[in-house]
Amino acid sequence: MRGLYIHIPFCNSLCSYCDFPKIIAKNDIKEKYINRLILELKSYKNYYDSIDTIFIGGGTPNSLSFDMLEMLFNELDELIDFNKIKEFTIELNPENVDLKLAQLLKKHHVNRISMGAQTINEDILKLLNRHHKKEDIIKAIEIFNSVGITNINLDFMFGMPNTNIGMVKEDLNFIKELDLCHVSYYCLIVEENTKLNTLINKGKIKPLDDDLESDIYYFIADEMKKMGYHHYEISNFAKNGYESIHNLKYWNTKEYIGVGAGASGYLDGKRYDNFKSVFKYLKDFKEDSYELNIQDKKEEFFLMGLRKVDGVSIKEYKNRFNSDPLLDFNLKKFLNNNLIIIDDDNIRIASDKLFISNLVFEEFVGE
Ligand code: SF4
Structure with a gap:
């Protein structure tokens, strides 16, 4: 839903x-x-x-x-x-x-x-x-x-x-x-x-x-x-x-409708951003709309999922994308530095690194 x-x-x-x-x-x-x-x-x-x-x-x-x-x-x-x-x-x-x-x-x-x-x-x-x-x-x-x-x-x-x-x-x-x-x-x-x-x-x-x-x-x-x-x-x-x-x-990258000035939405596989300015919004709703390719979807699911303390479910990732996150992402550096942990089905940020999660996300995007 x-x-x-x-x-x-x-x-x-x-x-x-x-x-x-x-x-x-x-x-x-x-x-x-x-x-x-x-x-x-x-x-x-x-x-x-x-x-x-x-x-x-x-x-x-x-x-x-x-x-x-x-x-x-x-x-x-x-x-x-x-x-x-x-x-x-x-x-x-x-x-x-x-x-x-x-x-x-x-x-x-x-x-x-x-x-x-x-x-x-x-x-x-x-x-x-x-x-x-x-x-x-x-x-x-x-x-x-x-x-x-x-x-x-x-x-x-x-x-x-x-x-x-x-x-x-x-x-x-x-x-x-x-x-x-x-x-x-x-x-x-x-x-x-x-x-x-x-x-x-x-x-x-x-x-x-x-x-x-x-x-x-x-x-x-x-x-x-x-x-x-x-x-x-x-x-x-x-x-x-x-x-x-x-x-x-x-955080689970589910779809949502966003309405109002400055709102964004994710609908039918497309992300969109409304005009931020109230005055522009009074004339037109959307400023931008773009389709996500499969790689974008995988990255979003992975990075947004890491915001959850339990992290990303490997099983859910496989079900959604029919591929393995452990092969799709190069986690070696993050695992070696104890930034990321793999517990059973989940890939998550180590509990003592949650405060620096933004740095982990930046590293990831820079990979
Ligand atoms: S200025 Fe308005 S939107 Fe910003 S934090 Fe204060 S109440 Fe919230």
Whole structure:
């Protein structure tokens, strides 16, 4: 089965570390965008029998007004048979959650919430230009639970300037108290065109030391495991049965429809990218579309599969491509350097090398 990804490229304010495509826009632009998005959604109506997951991401989907969200949900109700949908996630900022919104989501079949927490440390939240507090997260979760939505993910971040292991312990204690179903824990990457990068370049703040970042990553992974979470992807942890079905489609290179400015999709063997600019998207949807050859498909399956902690199933690879990954890829160097391990049916990144997985991927692409 396929997934459906819907991108909402608007935010209420801009986080200091973010380089995703997003804008702060007035309501008239948002209205035009929703109408356009609905038009694009309708263009895929023949495919909706084949989807079982939906993910509305951003940007900040709840930067849309209640009426705009309702309009989008009503359209989805028209197009999609929700009996087939196993997981319907929406990303939200915790400070803009209220009961009316939660009831709307419940009414329209949303069964999973993903909120950006990043940390509970107020000084660091200010540095990141996030406008919520720990109390907003607790309140939002209580509101969702009150309407019967209990499958909740929080995104956390580590490796921010001015942070230390003590702060990470406080975030982990918070996660423990909340007893969440799912946690995504990302290492901050200071991207070029961000405010954080400017502050670092001006010498106003110092990036965290790489070795400390690595120690923190493995500390988090251990602590999450002790709390009963399954570390199933480099940055993702789930209680049993709560692994994200939609995101696993990306790591298993399954097909998905992507709609909205900046969205990409993989449909009928072709990858496509929509225009990133909202204004270009209002005129035309797709910027690019390209077919993958068999070699591209094998590499994608292999590299995306390595993001999963269990790695790539040799059996699944053989079934999909009718060839052997051990012959298709030159793994000698990676095995000799203990970067990659072969356990029974799986080829995976060694547990103590997960933090440097990006280097492994770069090496692979350079092979
Ligand atoms: S809310 Fe998300 S998309 Fe918007 S600026 Fe912050 S990190 Fe970027």
